[in-house]
Structures are given as structure tokens and as C-alpha cells.
Amino acid sequence: xxxxxxxxxxxxxxxxxxxxAQDTLTVARALVGATLCRKLADGTILQGPIVEVEAYTQDxxxxxxxxxxxxxxxxxxxPPGFAYVYFIYGMYYxxxxxxxxxxxxxxxxxxxxxxxxxxxxxKLCREWQIDFAQNGASLLKPNSELWIAPGAPVTENQIGIxxxxxxxxxxxxQWRFFLKGNPxxxxxxxxxxxxxxxxxxxxxx
DNA sequence: GGGCCGATTGTT
DNA sequence: ACAATCGGCCCG
Numbered sequence: 066x067x068x069x070x071x072x073x074x075x076x077x078x079x080x081x082x083x084x085x086a087q088d089t090l091t092v093a094r095a096l097v098g099a100t101l102c103r104k105l106a107d108g109t110i111l112q113g114p115i116v117e118v119e120a121y122t123q124d125x126x127x128x129x130x131x132x133x134x135x136x137x138x139x140x141x142x143x144p145p146g147f148a149y150v151y152f153i154y155g156m157y158y159x160x161x162x163x164x165x166x167x168x169x170x171x172x173x174x175x176x177x178x179x180x181x182x183x184x185x186x187x188k189l190c191r192e193w194q195i196d197f198a199q200n201g202a203s204l205l206k207p208n209s210e211l212w213i214a215p216g217a218p219v220t221e222n223q224i225g226i227x228x229x230x231x232x233x234x235x236x237x238x239q240w241r242f243f244l245k246g247n248p249x250x251x252x253x254x255x256x257x258x259x260x261x262x263x264x265x266x267x268x269x270x
Numbered sequence: 271g272g273g274c275c276g277a278t279t280g281t282t
Numbered sequence: 283a284c285a286a287t288c289g290g291c292c293c294g
Contacts, residue, residue: 119277127277129290137290154278155287161277174277187278231277272293282283 077102077112077214079207085145089164089171090240093120096162097242098219101178102212103193110208111193113180114216117243117250119229121161123170126234130170140201141170148211150190150200157187158196162204162213176230176241177249184249219244 077100085092096115103111121128129138129151140149141163149161149172165171177184182192190196195211204212225245228236243250 121277129277132291135291151277152289154276155289157278159277172277176277185278229277233276273291274293275291276289279286281285 076207077212079205079212079214080146082144082146082205085162085164085204086166087164089120089122089173092162092164093118093173093240094224094242096173096175096213097224097244098216100214100216101175102207102214103195104208104210105194111180112214113178113183114244115175115177115213116179116247117175117177118241119174119176120164120240120242121172121174122240123165125238127229127232127236127238128170128172130172134170138170141172143167143201145171146203146205148195148199148202148204150195150197152197153187158190159186160190160195160199176251177243177247179244179247179249185251225250 096118099115100112101115105111123130125131130141134142137151140147143163144167145163145165147163149163150158152158160175161172163172174186175189176186178189183189199211202211203209206212223245225243226239227241228239229241230251
């Protein structure tokens with residue numbers, strides 16, 4: 066006699082590795098609307114739709130991997146479907162997902178999620194307790210510390226495209242994708258704010 | 271070691 | 283307009 070299937074709780078599935086192995090721009094576009102899932106150390110599970118991303122590719126001057134493999138960006142050269150977490154401005158962490166085939170660096174920066182306190186890449190990581198402990202973590206296993214599940218379909222006309230925010234090189238590329246009208250999306254998508262480098266230039270004059 | 275820069279954010 | 287704040291990376 067066969068046993069009945071034990072009832073099990075519904076679990077958000079995880080995108081497979083083949084999803085992340087695609088071209089970085091394709092993955093970035095596809096991640097808008099996907100569900101970012103995070104299990105905290107105490108077991109609490111947080112979920113929310115990704116509403117803003119940016120693509121960073123090989124040979125892209127703004128990409129951390131542009132000048133080759135270093136300890137910091139090594140994860141980007143590894144297999145797709147893993148988390149690349151970096152520390153910025155002495156106080157914030159930022160979450161990326163590694164794309165492209167193993168050996169080819171590429172990543173998508175998760176800039177905002179449609180959940181409380183997760184607007185902006187730095188605030189997202191602070192709110193969801195993401196730091197170096199998640200650098201290199203697999204995103205391929207549901208109910209792990211970090212994974213991404215498919216979300217509600219998003220149509221082309223719901224997606225906005227613009228230049229990336231806060232970079233000083235390769236500003237011409239329109240590699241930022243976001244859900245139009247979502248309140249968590251960064252409000253001022255321009256690069257008019259001075260970077261520290263530009264401030265130094267200004268000081269010398 | 272030294273010095274500079276930065277995929278941010280919030281305040282003045 | 284700019285301060286907070288420190289790891290990464292390049293240079294020597």
C-alpha cells in the first residue's frame with residue numbers, strides 16, 4: 066500500500082542555474098518582478114518583489130571585474146547563481162547575483178525590493194541582514210539563507226530603463242531596469258550628485 | 271604602509 | 283552641497 070503524500074508547506078521555488086547563466090542584461094531584465102527570498106539566522110523568512118536592478122558586465126569600466134580578478138570580485142568569475150556581496154562607502158553592503166557562464170564575470174545589482182525599508186541597495190542589505198557572510202552563497206536552493214523565485218509576470222511597458230546610478234564611468238549605458246511607478250525605486254535617477262572623486266577635483270581648483 | 275577612491279545614504 | 287566611514291586596490 067502506498068503512503069499518502071504528507072502535507073508540506075508551500076515553498077517558493079528557486080530559479081535554476083541555467084537562468085543565471087544567460088547574458089547579464091537578459092537576467093537583469095528578467096529579475097524585475099522576481100521574488101527575493103531571505104531566511105535570517107533566526108529562521109525568519111523575508112520575501113519581496115525585486116523592483117530595481119542594474120547590470121554589470123565584463124569589459125564594462127564600471128564593473129568591479131573590469132580590471133581583472135581580485136579577491137573582492139572573485140565570485141563574479143565563478144559559476145552563475147551565486148551571491149556577490151561587496152562593501153561600499155565604509156558603511157553599506159550591496160547584493161548582486163552572478164551571471165554568465167563560469168569564467169565570465171557578470172552580475173546584477175539588486176537595487177530595491179518592494180518591501181519596507183528595502184529601497185536602495187545599501188538599505189536593502191541593512192534591513193535584510195545581508196553582509197559578507199552571504200558573499201558566495203548559492204541562490205539555487207529554496208529555503209536556504211538566500212534565493213530567488215519567479216514572481217508575477219511583468220510586461221515590457223511596465224519596465225523603465227535608464228542609465229545606472231552613482232557611477233563615474235560608462236554612464237552612457239542604459240543598464241538599469243525598474244518597475245515604473247513603484248515607490249521603492251530610487252527617485253532621482255541621475256548622476257548629477259557629485260562623487261567623492263569629483264569633489265576632490267573641485268577642491269583643487 | 272600610504273593615499274585615494276567608491277555600484278550609498280541622510281543631513282545641512 | 284557634503285559628511286560619515288573603511289575595505290580594496292594601486293603604488294612604492
